[in-house]
Amino acid sequence: MPIIRINKYLAESGVSSRRKSEEYIQQGRVAVNDKIILDFSQKIDTENDIVTLDGEKIKPKKNIYLLLNKPKGYITTVSDERNRATVLDLVKVKERIYPVGRLDYDTTGLLFLTNDGDFSQLLTHPANRVPREYEVKLDKPLIDKDKIKLLDGVRLDGKPGKFLKITFRGKKDKKNVIISCEEGRNRFVKRMFGRLGYTVIELNRINYAGIYLDVPVGKSRILSLQEVELIRKKYSN
Numbered sequence: 001m002p003i004i005r006i007n008k009y010l011a012e013s014g015v016s017s018r019r020k021s022e023e024y025i026q027q028g029r030v031a032v033n034d035k036i037i038l039d040f041s042q043k044i045d046t047e048n049d050i051v052t053l054d055g056e057k058i059k060p061k062k063n064i065y066l067l068l069n070k071p072k073g074y075i076t077t078v079s080d081e082r083n084r085a086t087v088l089d090l091v092k093v094k095e096r097i098y099p100v101g102r103l104d105y106d107t108t109g110l111l112f113l114t115n116d117g118d119f120s121q122l123l124t125h126p127a128n129r130v131p132r133e134y135e136v137k138l139d140k141p142l143i144d145k146d147k148i149k150l151l152d153g154v155r156l157d158g159k160p161g162k163f164l165k166i167t168f169r170g171k172k173d174k175k176n177v178i179i180s181c182e183e184g185r186n187r188f189v190k191r192m193f194g195r196l197g198y199t200v201i202e203l204n205r206i207n208y209a210g211i212y213l214d215v216p217v218g219k220s221r222i223l224s225l226q227e228v229e230l231i232r233k234k235y236s237n
Helices: 006-012 019-024 118-123 144-152 186-197 225-235
Strands: 002-007 030-032 043-045 051-053 067-072 109-115 134-139 152-155 160-161 165-170 173-181 200-208 218-223
Touching: 002 006, 006 019, 006 030, 006 051, 019 030, 030 118, 043 165, 109 118, 118 225, 144 152, 144 165, 152 186, 173 186, 186 200
Parallel strands: 109 200
Antiparallel strands: 002 043, 030 051, 067 109, 067 218, 134 173, 134 200, 152 160, 165 173
């Protein structure tokens, strides 16, 4: 039985932010089963309790979890001041959703979209060390000593960064590699290679949090409840 705090319930129902929801509670505008609630830490039964704001019943928000195969030429934001196409133009859902993390304008591949803030935080928080895997096309062959450096670690912005694994697509093909990392810093993969004098020509994310990209370019699918719960159990602290 899902039991959560009233302030979290209000926020996840799309009423407002958690902080604003707490203000509503303190103002005596929120009731549970016709009883005014002033303690925003009080827990409720989301399946059986009736929650109202200013007398109007609050309907639980339906959480949406999508996996999108992002094409080139789309930005990973909800809107764009320059009216460029965004990843939201590729999905058709009634609920308000947003991307989990970012992929560059010219970077392709697996992108999650959701309206679950806790799920997004789980995937993107550095402390959770959620793995990502990318296909990378370089402007020149990756030599062995640089491969070792990338695995041992190089410094970006004064902080260490490294790849967990690097494999070549073929024995004689050193320009096309597959890398895995636990980093979500801005343009991390491109800057890591750039640090050693390589330019990333193409970058495609094929795996995030153990979920593999399995839809055509520009298409999306709903994550199964099993996939969502597996991610939660594996990476929650």
